[in-house]
Amino acid sequence: xxxxxxxxxxxxxxxxxxxxxxxxxxxxxxxxxxxxxxxxxxxxxxxxxxxxxxxxxxxxxxxxxxxxxxxxxxxxxxxxxxxxxxxxxxxxxxxxxxxxxxxxxxxxxxxxxxxxxxxxxxxxxxxxxxxxxxxxxxxxxxxxxxxxxxxxxxxxxxxxxxxxxxxxxxxxxxxxxxxxxxxxxxxxxxxxxxxxxxxxxxxxxxxxxxxxxxxxxxxxxxxxxxxxxxxxxxxxxxxxxxxxxxxxxxxxxxxxxxxxxxxxxxxxxxxxxxxxxxxxxxxxxxxxxxxxxxxxxxxxxxxxxxxxxxxxxxxxxxxxxxxxxxxxxxxxxxxxxxxxxxxxxxxxxxxxxxxxxxxxxxxxxxxxxxxxxxxxxxxxxxxxxxxxxxxxxxxxxxxxxxxxxxxxxxxxxxxxxxxxxxxxxxxxxxxxxxxxxxxxxxxxxxxxxxxxxxxxxxxxxxxxxxxxxxxxxxxxxxxxxxxxxxxxxxxxxxxxxxxxxxxxxxxxxxxxxxxxx
Numbered sequence: 001x002x003x004x005x006x007x008x009x010x011x012x013x014x015x016x017x018x019x020x021x022x023x024x025x026x027x028x029x030x031x032x033x034x035x036x037x038x039x040x041x042x043x044x045x046x047x048x049x050x051x052x053x054x055x056x057x058x059x060x061x062x063x064x065x066x067x068x069x070x071x072x073x074x075x076x077x078x079x080x081x082x083x084x085x086x087x088x089x090x091x092x093x094x095x096x097x098x099x100x101x102x103x104x105x106x107x108x109x110x111x112x113x114x115x116x117x118x119x120x121x122x123x124x125x126x127x128x129x130x131x132x133x134x135x136x137x138x139x140x141x142x143x144x145x146x147x148x149x150x151x152x153x154x155x156x157x158x159x160x161x162x163x164x165x166x167x168x169x170x171x172x173x174x175x176x177x178x179x180x181x182x183x184x185x186x187x188x189x190x191x192x193x194x195x196x197x198x199x200x201x202x203x204x205x206x207x208x209x210x211x212x213x214x215x216x217x218x219x220x221x222x223x224x225x226x227x228x229x230x231x232x233x234x235x236x237x238x239x240x241x242x243x244x245x246x247x248x249x250x251x252x253x254x255x256x257x258x259x260x261x262x263x264x265x266x267x268x269x270x271x272x273x274x275x276x277x278x279x280x281x282x283x284x285x286x287x288x289x290x291x292x293x294x295x296x297x298x299x300x301x302x303x304x305x306x307x308x309x310x311x312x313x314x315x316x317x318x319x320x321x322x323x324x325x326x327x328x329x330x331x332x333x334x335x336x337x338x339x340x341x342x343x344x345x346x347x348x349x350x351x352x353x354x355x356x357x358x359x360x361x362x363x364x365x366x367x368x369x370x371x372x373x374x375x376x377x378x379x380x381x382x383x384x385x386x387x388x389x390x391x392x393x394x395x396x397x398x399x400x401x402x403x404x405x406x407x408x409x410x411x412x413x414x415x416x417x418x419x420x421x422x423x424x425x426x427x428x429x430x431x432x433x434x435x436x437x438x439x440x441x442x443x444x445x446x447x448x449x450x451x452x453x454x455x456x457x458x459x460x461x462x463x464x465x466x467x468x469x470x471x472x473x474x475x476x477x478x479x480x481x482x483x484x485x486x487x488x489x490x491x492x493x494x495x496x497x498x499x500x501x502x503x504x505x506x507x508x509x510x511x512x513x514x515x516x517x
Contacts (some may be wrong), residue, residue, distance in 0.1 A: 008064030008126050011071060013133025015046040017140070018075040022314055024140035027147045028257065028285045034310045046071065061122050062115060068129055069111040073104055077319035097322055104319075147284075150255050168272050169487035177461060177485070178360070178437040179269065180368045180429065183230065184418060185376035188446040189453035190217060196449055199412045204419040208441070208457050211426060214465040219456035220497045221445050222475045227285060228498075229444040230371075231256045233474035234263035236482075236490060239498075257285035265478050269367045272486075277359060277368040279352045282345060286371055293362065297344075297351050309399075312341035342378045342394065346387055349374055356425045360432035375414035375447075383416040411447065426459070436461035438481060442474060452497045460484065471495055 019042060023035040046067060054063035081100055119125060170176060190201040205215050223229045228239055235242055239256060246255055266276055266288075278288035280296025288294065315321065352372055359368055378394035379401065380387055388394075392402045393410040401407035422441065429437055438461070443454030458468055458477075464484050472480070472495060479490040496508040 006123070006126075007130070008061045010126065010129035010133040011046050011050055011064050011067040012043065013130070013137060014068050014071045014075075015042045017133065017136045018042075018317070019314065020137060020140040020144075022310070022317070024143035026310065026313075027144055029283050030310050031282070031284055031287070032144070038311050038314055057116075059122075061126050065115045065119070065122070065125060065129070066112065069108070069115065073108055073111075074319045075317070077104060078315075078317035078321040081321060082317075101322070150258050166482070166488035166490060168268050168482060170272050171485070171487075175435050176272070176274075176365045177435050178366045178368065178429075178433060179274075179481070180359075180370065180437060180439045181234075181265075182356075182368075182370040182422075182439065182441050183372065183444050184422075184441065184455060185226065185371065185373045185444055186447050187375060187415070187418070187443040187455045188450055189219065189443075189455060192446060192450040192453045193412075193415070196447070197408055197412050199415065201415065201419070204423070205457070207423055208426070211430065211459070212461075213439075213441075213457045213459045214468045216456040216458070216468065216470050216472045218470040219454055220452040220471070220473055220495070221443065221454045222473050222496065223498050224445050224451040226444045227257045227260060229474060230286070231260040231263070233442075233477055234265045235259050236264060236475065236479050238475060238493065238496070260286060261288055266367060266369075268482070269365075274365045274367045275362070277362065277366050279355070279370060280348065281371045281373065282348055283371075288369060291369075293366075295351075295355050297348055309341040309345070342380050342399075345373070345378065346380050349381075350385075353421050353425065357428045360429055360437075371444075372418070374418050375411050379410035379414050381414050381417045383413045385417050385421070388413075430459070438464070438485070440477060442477070473497065 016039065019035055019039045023030070023032065049070060050063055050067045053066050054060055057063050057066070077100070081097070084100075085096070188196075190205055193199045193201045205217075209215055221229045222232050222238065231242065232239055242256060242259055246259070270276060270292075275292040276288065277293040277295070278291035280289075280294070281287055349372060352370060356368075356370065359366065374381065378399035380394060382388050388410070390406075392406040394401065396402045401410050426439060426441075429439060437459070439459040441455065441457045443456065445451055446453040454474075456472065456474070458465065460468070460481070464481070467480050467484060476492050476495065479492060482488040483490055498508060
């Protein structure tokens with residue numbers, strides 16, 4: 001304990017904790033390396049401040065106390081501002097920078113007065129802050145460790161599922177088709193597009209039909225959240241049954257994503273010689289980074305490219321929020337230019353669309369899993385694929401549009417852009433595939449207001465479409481494919497949709513009728 005009082009390490013702990021905590025909170029959604037750059041910048045800034053204060057005070061421990069005070073004020077500012085901005089006190093809206101800056105300045109002066117003039121036991125204060133800093137780091141570290149531990153457990157669970165499932169049988173001809181499972185995130189059904197947005201999507205669907213697709217025009221998703229929808233489809237089963245398997249491995253309801261990364265579909269196809277091809281989605285829970293072929297944009301966490309969403313979120317939780325909200329036109333314009341956090345997102349979607357055109361050239365049978373985050377938020381693409389510079393399309397809470405008009409225009413614009421790209425991609429795949437492929441184009445969920453209604457189109461060569469029907473849901477997708485092409489006997493499950501993401505209390509919705517009916 002004596003070392004804890006002598007070595008003022010607490011500034012390092014207090015500058016690391018906010019970044020580690022934000023990473024732990026969002027670990028399912030982001031790649032771990034996304035925290036490298038902000039952590040290095042934060043550590044470098046802390047060391048510089050510590051050295052400058054040390055030159056002034058001529059005392060390391062006092063300098064460390066002042067530095068930690070500055071860190072606490074800096075990293076807490078955005079959190080407090082967001083908390084109080086909509087909560088009037090005695091009729092006064094104190095959630096404004098002009099009030100909070102004054103309050104924080106007062107706290108800084110009081111803190112400096114206490115450290116430099118009143119605090120007698122500097123070693124004890126150093127020891128206390130060292131201990132507090134270390135304790136703060138424990139919980140997010142455990143969260144991050146558990147995430148990767150669960151992913152490893154998921155691989156063993158999926159192997160168990162594959163061992164007790166119907167094995168796939170390769171046809172005597174030996175010709176097995178490439179399988180493209182293309183998820184278009186939040187792409188809703190045609191009747192919902194017409195009723196809710198006034199957009200006629202029939203030209204796109206008619207072109208798919210002309211290519212040989214079966215369009216399930218009354219399809220619904222099984223769950224209204226992406227992890228549930230994809231996990232259920234890729235494991236040919238509803239979540240309660242999968243949860244029981246997870247529970248045997250001491251995993252809970254929130255850990256279903258482990259069976260998406262290591263799905264039954266993937267395991268069974270790989271067992272008969274398929275290569276798995278996957279793309280970097282930007283979401284850790286859906287990144288199948290151990291695929292046979294894993295395609296992604298090279299990212300340099302040390303690079304000086306514009307901010308990523310994680311970094312923008314971090315800035316808005318700190319006193320950096322003052323700059324993002326500045327009313328100074330020169331500063332606002334500059335900050336807006338460098339703080340657009342969706343460049344990486346946009347480039348990733350374009351990369352996936354471009355690379356899909358090249359997949360047929362890969363030799364051997366392939367299971368291609370594609371999760372395209374269009375027309376999901378943030379909606380940054382215009383109808384021609386142009387990047388939207390008007391922040392009204394994505395400047396609202398959680399990257400949503402700022403109002404209904406922007407939402408409607410942004411959503412439809414991305415549908416138009418995606419339709420054009422998908423027709424080009426599908427045409428290329430069909431033209432360049434030696435063996436006629438299987439292609440599924442499917443929404444994971446619908447759009448707000450009609451969350452269950454999804455696009456669902458199948459290209460099943462030969463007589464494969466004979467077992468399809470207009471109300472088929474994703475949980476039966478691979479049951480049909482495996483029974484038709486690989487000699488299994490899964491048969492169909494009832495097509496149900498579940499309103500709640502509370503997996504223990506979901507209420508089934510068994511009426512999959514189209515809106516127009």
